[in-house]
Amino acid sequence: MSQTLNKKAPILSVITWLVCLFMILPMLLSIYAGLINNFSVGYKSGFTFRWINEVWSVYGGTVGWSIAIALACVASTLIIGVPCAYALARNPSRWARAFEELITLPVAVPGLASALALILAYGQISFFRQSFAFILVGHIVFTLPFMVRTVASALQKNELIAIEEAARTLGASFPRRFIGVIVPAVFPAVVAGSMMVFTLSIGEFNLTWMLHTPLTRTLPVGLADSYASMRLEIGSAYTLVFFAVILPVLWIMQTVANIVQKNYGN
Numbered sequence: 001m002s003q004t005l006n007k008k009a010p011i012l013s014v015i016t017w018l019v020c021l022f023m024i025l026p027m028l029l030s031i032y033a034g035l036i037n038n039f040s041v042g043y044k045s046g047f048t049f050r051w052i053n054e055v056w057s058v059y060g061g062t063v064g065w066s067i068a069i070a071l072a073c074v075a076s077t078l079i080i081g082v083p084c085a086y087a088l089a090r091n092p093s094r095w096a097r098a099f100e101e102l103i104t105l106p107v108a109v110p111g112l113a114s115a116l117a118l119i120l121a122y123g124q125i126s127f128f129r130q131s132f133a134f135i136l137v138g139h140i141v142f143t144l145p146f147m148v149r150t151v152a153s154a155l156q157k158n159e160l161i162a163i164e165e166a167a168r169t170l171g172a173s174f175p176r177r178f179i180g181v182i183v184p185a186v187f188p189a190v191v192a193g194s195m196m197v198f199t200l201s202i203g204e205f206n207l208t209w210m211l212h213t214p215l216t217r218t219l220p221v222g223l224a225d226s227y228a229s230m231r232l233e234i235g236s237a238y239t240l241v242f243f244a245v246i247l248p249v250l251w252i253m254q255t256v257a258n259i260v261q262k263n264y265g266n
Contacts, residue, residue, distance in 0.1 A: 034237035051237035059222035063245050065132055066219040070201040073139045074194045081147035089155035104145045114141060115210030135211045139201045147193040154189035191257045202246060
């Protein structure tokens with residue numbers, strides 16, 4: 001068996017590298033297009049930061065707001081999702097399962113439909129409709145199921161149930177058990193859910209496109225606007241700015257997640 005696996009390893013490695021190249025090559029080509037004067041002419045037209053400066057001057061404000069909304073979305077889903085996940089994990093009734101399916105609906109339904117429902121329900125509140133808080137609510141509705149499912153699966157471990165029962169037997173109150181025992185035990189799952197929520201929020205377009213106004217644009221909406229300018233170099237430069245902003249944040253979050261996994265384990 002081991003000899004067969006060793007023979008297949010080079011083939012699997014080649015397939016893996018081909019798939020990675022197939023996925024990464026378009027991104028590299030887009031970055032290249034954002035750094036040259038004229039993509040149709042190619043590198044002979046010369047390299048420039050002109051398009052990046054133009055993108056930043058027009059859409060630079062979307063960067064800070066996108067990160068702020070994503071972080072606020074993570075905080076909100078933590079406050080709402082972790083207690084909700086605990087309730088679902090400890091209450092395996094039919095009604096709990098129905099509620100879990102209900103909060104998962106925004107993931108199954110197209111983002112445009114969810115956004116339209118929010119507009120119909122709260123669009124008449126002008127100050128709310130014209131603020132970034134309206135987009136934040138949409139992102140929370142969309143990402144909450146991912147936080148709940150991730151944490152709930154970790155809460156269902158038999159070892160954790162036994163530890164919680166032991167703490168209850170020793171006289172620990174529910175708030176003390178929840179904060180001092182349960183949350184630290186599932187902290188790696190909480191971090192994993194937070195990374196998923198942050199990534200989904202900062203890259204969400206369909207729902208945000210319906211909820212935004214000209215004064216409340218995010219990175220994906222600005223990216224779509226730059227593509228609509230009919231200038232390929234501008235759209236590619238925006239993609240480069242998107243990568244430059246998002247990748248360092250994701251690397252930092254991944255580093256934090258690795259540290260948490262190392263310290264807490266599973």
